[in-house]
Amino acid sequence: LAMLNQTEVSEFLLLGLTDVQGLQHFFFTSFLLLYLATLLGNGVIVTVVISEPRLHTPMYFFLGNLSCLDIFYSTVTVPKMLTGFLLGSQPISFAGCLAQLHFFHFLGSTEGVLLAGMAYDRFVAICKPLHYVLVMSPRTCLLLAVASWATGFVHATVHSVMTSQLSFCGHNHIQHFFCDIKPLLNLACSRTSLNMTLLNVVTTSVVLGPFILIVPSYLYIISFLFYKVQIREGRWKLFSTCASHLTVVALFYIPVLFNYTPPSSGNSTQKAMRVTLVYSAVTPALNPLIYTLRNQEVKTALKKALERKL
Secondary structure, eight states, rough: OTTTGOOOOOEEOOOOOOOOOHHHHHHHHHHHHHHHHHHHHHHHHHHHHHOOGGGOSHHHHHHHHHHHHHHHHHHHHHHHHHHHHSSSSSSEHHHHHHHHHHHHHHHHHHHHHHHHHHHHHHHHHHHGGGGHHHHOHHHHHHHHHHHHHHHHHHHHHHHHHHHTTTBOOSEEESSSOOOOHHHHHHBBBBBBBBHHHHHHHHHHHHHHHHHHHHHHHHHHHHHHHHHHHHHHHHHHHHHHHHHHHHHHHHHHHHHHHHHHHHSSSOHHHHHHHHHHHHIIIIHHHHHHHHHHHOHHHHHHHHHHHHHHHH
């Protein structure tokens, strides 16, 4: 924020998803419901994981972290977007814009790294069950979680510091529903080649790194289940604990890879915006559903919690 006094533009205008009146009300209702589902679903998972001693295991520790992330992640962009649907284009200050950019990339990249930690947990649980308690000790779990959050924080700080050094003059309309890096770089008056290189190199490696770890661990798990586990029911039971995680990985990574891995030059803003919507507003609402529908332990814990309340 050191360069704030040298910028002629003190605020930006977020143009949002659409300026079609009829669509705005439809979108407002849809995304409000999705956001409430995100808060409720993830809030319930965090509460159940904390309050139910049976769920104090590595798998649920990571799931609790993921649910916390999803609550914060959608809160960074969705409320502002909802206001936009009601009141039209949204002004946002330069500092507010940088804060939004920072938290969006902080929480997003933390989630990517955390999903790799969860894949490692499943790998050890299925392929090395005898060593599981030893390998996935509380200390290891804590270290993996802290490493995820720290990586996300450092990654986002690099971008927010670099973006704060740019100067903006004249045009201040952002073709997006929140302050993302690419739309901001398009508005800068100063040179953005270093920012663009960072976006292509650093962000691509933060996105691809965990993904490159997740894919082989699942390929190994699947081949292990087919070649080593003889009983069909046992094989299916083990695989179903991974299926929910695999679904979440796909929902998060496919749109993110689509948005960030091709060196980002001229891909259409509208397309990028729609893709970003998937992982910032839709996926956080689906994650709790995916995890609870496939998971007997969570369902049982939920039932117990409800019975206690009643």
